[in-house]
Amino acid sequence: MLRIAVIGAGIVGALVAFRLAESGEARVCIVDESLPGSGTTSASYAWANANDKTPRDYFDLNSAGLEEHFRLRDELGGAPWLYPGGNIEWAGDGAALEGLEHRVERLRSWGYAAEWWRASRVNEVLEPQVNFPGPDTPVAFFPHEAWVDAPRLAKALVELARRSGAETRFGNAVEEIETEGGRVSALRLKGGERLPVDAVVNAAGPEADRVAALLGRSLPLESSKGLISRLAVEEPLIGRLVHSQYVNLRPDGPGRVVLNHGWADQKLESDTARTEDSLSHELLEHARRVVPALESAEVEEVRVGVRPMPEDGRSCVGAVAELPGYYEAVTHSGVTLGPLLGRLLAREILSGEVDDLISPFRPDRFARAR
Numbered sequence: 520m521l522r523i524a525v526i527g528a529g530i531v532g533a534l535v536a537f538r539l540a541e542s543g544e545a546r547v548c549i550v551d552e553s554l555p556g557s558g559t560t561s562a563s564y565a566w567a568n569a570n571d572k573t574p575r576d577y578f579d580l581n582s583a584g585l586e587e588h589f590r591l592r593d594e595l596g597g598a599p600w601l602y603p604g605g606n607i608e609w610a611g612d613g614a615a616l617e618g619l620e621h622r623v624e625r626l627r628s629w630g631y632a633a634e635w636w637r638a639s640r641v642n643e644v645l646e647p648q649v650n651f652p653g654p655d656t657p658v659a660f661f662p663h664e665a666w667v668d669a670p671r672l673a674k675a676l677v678e679l680a681r682r683s684g685a686e687t688r689f690g691n692a693v694e695e696i697e698t699e700g701g702r703v704s705a706l707r708l709k710g711g712e713r714l715p716v717d718a719v720v721n722a723a724g725p726e727a728d729r730v731a732a733l734l735g736r737s738l739p740l741e742s743s744k745g746l747i748s749r750l751a752v753e754e755p756l757i758g759r760l761v762h763s764q765y766v767n768l769r770p771d772g773p774g775r776v777v778l779n780h781g782w783a784d785q786k787l788e789s790d791t792a793r794t795e796d797s798l799s800h801e802l803l804e805h806a807r808r809v810v811p812a813l814e815s816a817e818v819e820e821v822r823v824g825v826r827p828m829p830e831d832g833r834s835c836v837g838a839v840a841e842l843p844g845y846y847e848a849v850t851h852s853g854v855t856l857g858p859l860l861g862r863l864l865a866r867e868i869l870s871g872e873v874d875d876l877i878s879p880f881r882p883d884r885f886a887r888a889r
């Protein structure tokens with residue numbers, strides 16, 4: 520039986536490990552320098568979607584990724600980490616509104632669920648607490664999208680992998696990858712343990728370039744930071760993802776709301792005068808304009824996560840031809856894509872079959888450093 524080590528127990532590694540272990544065709548060991556789900560997976564906005572994903576092949580991948588969450592739920596008989604209910608978004612006017620209109624049109628023409636509702640109807644049927652610019656404001660509704668309690672999913676799938684026989688080494692970093700005759704042959708862990716393997720999956724998220732470098736491979740990442748602000752609320756105020764001009768909100772269980780927005784992420788990198796706490800409070804001010812009942816909400820936690828982003832912005836999934844036995848699973852949108860990439864990469868490792876969905880996203884596009 521193949522001995523396979525998965526490096527990283529975030530949402531991506533957990534799903535790869537689960538699929539390998541449940542196949543019964545591999546002896547799996549999951550290694551993480553920390554705990555399952557504690558990396559970027561725990562600092563994510565965690566919106567499962569293919570909403571603004573272009574070009575077409577990346578949209579198709581993300582769209583299949585969103586579907587895979589529902590497939591996994593049906594397969595397991597439940598998914599307490601998956602929160603369907605869709606996403607609403609509205610724009611100001613002018614270019615912003617035009618952009619949203621074009622996106623909705625494109626998504627519809629690609630077969631993605633996208634509807635227009637009047638704000639007054641959204642207030643009546645979906646979100647009574649949301650304050651729109653006016654009752655006739657056009658609101659785009661993407662009914663099939665969802666948010667995910669990603670750390671919970673990663674932990675649950677590690678546990679299922681374990682029940683299928685996977686071993687785990689947590690709190691123990693991979694420091695060396697040995698090769699024999701050019702093939703991956705063993706891992707060495709910080710604690711000194713040596714794990715003989717036939718294959719290894721690099722699912723180390725934003726640290727994946729360092730893991731690749733252990734084999735002399737250059738995996739160029741342009742990872743970017745993002746800020747998540749978690750609020751404590753007294754009662755559920757919103758039922759789904761809410762995207763507005765200056766703040767995005769989603770529930771995070773009944774007593775919490777999570778905030779995030781691209782402008783805050785940019786300021787995090789470019790404006791040293793603004794601290795994480797001040798950005799979080801600016802987000803909260805915007806959020807109070809969108810949901811006035813957030814007046815009494817308090818910031819409970821501010822997290823900065825690092826998006827694992829291959830330099831061309833596209834996923835990096837599959838075997839590396841020059842390094843037999845070495846595979847990569849590194850991507851932004853990993854919350855959307857984790858379950859799909861887990862299934863497709865496990866199939867590739869076990870059977871050599873490369874699914875059409877991942878064939879445009881091969882690691883071999885990044886040449887190995889010599």
Ligand SMILES: Cc1cc2nc3c(=O)[nH]c(=O)nc-3n(C[C@H](O)[C@H](O)[C@H](O)COP(=O)(O)OP(=O)(O)OC[C@H]3O[C@@H](n4cnc5c(N)ncnc54)[C@H](O)[C@@H]3O)c2cc1C
Nearest residue numbers: 527529530531552558559560563566693724745824853855
């Ligand atoms: C602010 C923000 C918002 C986001 N919003 C969304 C969104 O709305 N939708 C979406 O789909 N995606 C989103 N993402 C991206 C998504 O969260 C990530 O793509 C995903 O979490 C990556 O998961 P991962 O398993 O690859 O990495 P991680 O969760 O980081 O897991 C990697 C693991 O590898 C371990 N590791 C690293 N190096 C080693 C080593 N040498 N030895 C052993 N273990 C090691 C780490 O400890 C870690 O646990 C967002 C990200 C951020 C930061």
